[in-house]
Amino acid sequence: MKITNQIVEKHGLKLEEYSIIKKLLKREPNLLELGIFSAMWNEHCSYKSSRKHLKNLHTIGKQVIQGPGENAGVIDIGDDDAIIFKIESHNHPSYIEPYQGAATGVGGILRDVFTMGARPIALLNSIHFGSPSHFKTKTLLNGVVSGIGGYGNCIGIPTVAGETKFNSTYNENILVNAMAVGHAKKNKIFYSKAKGLNKSVVYVGSKTGRDGIHGASMASAEFDENSEEKKPTVQVGDPFTEKLLMEACLELMKDNSIISIQDMGAAGLTSSSVEMASKGELGIELHLDKVPCREENMTPYEMMLSESQERMLIILEDGKEKHAEEIFKKWDLDFVIIGKTTNTNKLTLKYNNKVEGEIPLDALSSKAPVYDRKWIKKKLTKSKIDTKKLNNIKIEDALIKILSSANHSNKSWITNQYDQMVMCDTAQRSGSDAAIIRIHNKQKAIAVSVDSSSNYCNSHPLTGGKQIVCENWRNLISVGAKPLAITNCLNFGNPEDSKIMGEFAECLIGIKEACEFLNYPVVSGNVSFYNGTNKKNISPTPVIGGVGLIQKLNKPINHQFKKDNSIIIVIGKTFGHLEQSVFFEEVYSITDGSPPEVNLTNEKNNGENVLEIIKKDLVNSVHDISNGGLIVALAEMSMGSDYGVKINKPKNLTNLFKYFFGEDQGRYVLEVDKNNLEKVEKILRNNNIFYENIGFTQKDYFEIQKELKIDIKELYKINNQWYNNY
Amino acid sequence: MKFSVTVTLKEDVLDPQGKVVQNTLQNLGMDNLKSIRQGKYFEIELNDNDQIKAEKKVNDMCKKLLANLIIEDYKITKI
Amino acid sequence: MKFSVTVTLKEDVLDPQGKVVQNTLQNLGMDNLKSIRQGKYFEIELNDNDQIKAEKKVNDMCKKLLANLIIEDYKITKI
């Protein structure tokens, strides 16, 4: 078949890129080869627009065993334990088919983690939908939530935390990011780099079907009216087979049979084989007639580009084939030797011993295009609001409006659909600042949380990038964990637009600054560009997934008030920043202005001191102050507990709205027993931490002196009705 | 007026359920079994006398709710 | 040789799924809907030429696995 310009474009390649392909090959590619180039050179696999910026991220630290570049990041949590984790997007498939899109997103990220030798111990997700009133939102929400649950529940990994947000920016392009966290032994970590000549290349798992052909290119293309036509590329997940695959792989990993292993994710057999061989600076030869197929008459093109789920590629040590095969047979899975490693530095594809395609590996990897796209900076803006106008609303009404809104309602309608307890190590389930998972059979535990704030990032990407790392760090601190490292999923619009590329570049600078300052390196991540439709791009939405360590888990700490008459301390200074706040958005529909400033020095000092206080067992509960400000934090601590608060009217700030709803960063609320107060205050004073005692807890009522008094059961009810009424 | 609707997965779409059922039946000794695919079945009764109108309504239901047209096909039969 | 099998819940068995589907459809404005019941559908292909034998086999499959006779009925049709 003659390759025409039209065929090239259909493969998502630019004509300039096609010329480079011809140069690299020194000839024209055939269709199979073109398909392989298109899969490897698209944004999703090649990171051609983002690579230059990703290189600047902060990725090092004593705790890092493996940074970005492998299937997932690996960190050291002491003894012989390692934690392996990563986050990934499945936005476009989930918009087309929410259940299967979300389910296969979970399946994909789990494979990234157990490929490296880890038993997955927790799942998280960050999901963003359009406005609740948009006609698609309800179906998408239902489908995505049951898809995430359907996969995780079946395979038996607890889904323990996440975030759910609604914003019209996602009306035509939802975000579904899934994160998996696994536990491995430090000396038993598996990598994808191939080693040695003539080693068996083994295909295991499900059979290959015609599903998802060109899925990776879909993930790298904008949506338009014709997206409907792309529907058949949606894949159906099979969590049961994934469970078998996981158990079989973990069983085989117990001895020394595996040289390297790689899951077949986006671009399936193509990217897995190319990655293994090129990392090992070897060649690889595949006999496609051996590939287990689900459908009759599948072509080499279809096999190489299929994105059928639940498959892996393994390179085995000599003589281990039979042993490995027995394990996969035990789990009723296909096991076929489909090729071998060579010294040619080429990807060689044969069908019935005839060469159907041959491509130098560097043309697919190191020589793939990298772009230095134009980008422009964003300036800080100022809102034109006159804050005097605010006084015509009551604090109570504003609070209730926020607590009953889609974005700030209790999420148990969602989290009750996820098995959070399976594996019996979940010490803190969804609903707190971070979830706590005990390391099986040990006293230590990890804390995990995912966070994003697209409003802040949209208004000022640099500050937003910094802020979101800090918020994630705060969430881990709040449950008494020392933050160790993060993974990030960067959801942005079209990178060919210099404004969007600017958002990306600046967010990354912010992320880098915060990570560096907090010694909170990035160890893995994923970039998702082209989120948008017909030139309407989503607000920049970097999602941060953090992992922290609790050295000795005696009693899990969360944000629910525990006792009557404890002192309430706010750590960190309240200036009253209302621009970009939930208060402005929900109560006044004002969305302009700049985000709150991030002061990394304060952030670090405040956080470290809170951690110290928790470690010394001097607090009953802790909550960070984030969206909605102090009052929402206090309400969250009261709802679902038996205790509310009695808050004194603030002395310094005259504008109560600023005081209670301002979203100044680096703040925490602590519930402290009277007899611990002196010790806590001493620590804070000695370290020059700004703090205020603002009141105390009381039974049954949420009260601000002379302003409001509400029964906490009533607040709880208000906070719980949105999902049930939707 | 009564209709039956069958909803089946499109041809190239993976059918995990059918696969497991097929394996199980084969393990139970049903060796002549070539393939089995699983779908959904609905029996729908309408208060309607006009068959053409009624059928259009059932068709509507399939599109709106009963079938996921992205991965499934459906078929309506009057019973 | 190909057969279709439909498996439906017995009359007196609660059908939570059918009920929810019915409510949803009615909320979508399908007011002439009298009742809807949901079941399973299988397409089974056998390597067999003898229809009587083949049908017996399918019948066997239903009894052994595809239907739970305590709560479900099944029907086999050649297609």
Added chain:
Amino acid sequence: MNSSVIVFPGSNCDRDIAVALEKLQFKNKMVWHKETKLPKSDLIVIPGGFSYGDYLRSGAIAGKSLIVNEVIKAANNGCLVLGICNGFQILTETGLLKGVLLRNKNLKFINKDVNIKVINNDTKFSNKYKKDQVLKINIAHNEGNYFTNFNHLKELNNENLIAFKYCNKNGDTNKEANPNGSLENIAGIFNTKKNILGMMPHPERMVDNLISNTDGINLFSSLLK
């Protein structure tokens, strides 16, 4: 006591139950579903999970596995059998327990802590509990909506074969306290000889205060007597 936990390819609470049993000093063995012989056991546990993805009907395919024939034989010889969640579904599919578990009435998977009430404490499985004691136990299932025919329901009531019922904090077994639509709020039942217990809630998740509570412990310690 010797216990055996049956492991299907999609079981996922097998480790959890083993941990709980070992914590209570059972001598436990894991038994792979393809085996044809059971080790000597006083107690057989069929754990929760998605034995075969719960495809077709939950528990249906597991009900046809090789090892299940051995479980049936042992149960008929009086061996104690405990089916939790998917294990309960499997027991109904094999016919060892009557009735079925339909989809939850809201058609959603439900995971949360619920209250259940001990209805019959005069059995090998429940003698360490008080009658009408209210427990807080985690549930996690898609199909926990217990259904049976009229005659069997009568038998369950007359012969005192209901083990647990869903209730509220105060022990009222009303409609609001029923998470999944189960007939008469039934959360667990015995067979006529009371050597088999099937229940939807997960007692093995309630044996450690650091993770949840210890309301499940007495179920296992009852068996030790």
